[in-house]
Amino acid sequence: MPKPIYVLNGPNLNLLGVREPHIYGTTTLAQVQELAQTRAESFGFDVVFRQSNHEGDLIDWIQEARTEASAMVINPAGYGHTSVALLDSLKTLTIPVVECHLSNPAAREDFRRHTFVSLAARGQVTGFGPASYELAVEAAARLASDKA
Ligand code: CA2
Numbered sequence: 001m002p003k004p005i006y007v008l009n010g011p012n013l014n015l016l017g018v019r020e021p022h023i024y025g026t027t028t029l030a031q032v033q034e035l036a037q038t039r040a041e042s043f044g045f046d047v048v049f050r051q052s053n054h055e056g057d058l059i060d061w062i063q064e065a066r067t068e069a070s071a072m073v074i075n076p077a078g079y080g081h082t083s084v085a086l087l088d089s090l091k092t093l094t095i096p097v098v099e100c101h102l103s104n105p106a107a108r109e110d111f112r113r114h115t116f117v118s119l120a121a122r123g124q125v126t127g128f129g130p131a132s133y134e135l136a137v138e139a140a141a142r143l144a145s146d147k148a
């Protein structure tokens with residue numbers, strides 16, 4: 001089995017399916033994890049799926065992924081728009097990074113148009129709800145297998 005694909009989730013995504021369903025839908029983060037795991041398995045990968053409301057946790061996990069992961073999918077949530085520290089840690093990775101968003105930030109407020117994370121990502125998957133994660137995991141698996 002190759003090293004797993006790390007799927008990291010930023011602040012407030014633990015509330016998925018519980019609050020603001022009109023924006024973020026009714027699927028919970030646990031259900032998103034199942035979708036990500038199933039899609040990764042179909043490409044022969046396992047998933048390490050984590051969420052934190054704390055920037056430092058995310059940075060620690062990105063550093064861990066330097067040696068432990070085949071690829072990374074990250075939904076940085078609000079930190080994507082604000083965190084140079086997250087970008088700095090992502091830039092230390094040599095594995096492929098795919099940025100993932102449930103909503104389409106480009107179709108929302110202006111401040112969501114820019115993400116620092118995109119500067120370190122091979123690509124973005126946005127706007128497809130939970131399916132964004134399936135597509136992002138597939139992209140990460142293909143990149144990690146050199147089949148992109
Ligand atoms: O669309 C996405 O996945 C976002 O990363 C979600 C972030 C937002 O700041 C980004 O611009 C786009 C917000 C995550 C908040 O998650 C919640 C989930 C359920 C209820 C309330 C917030």
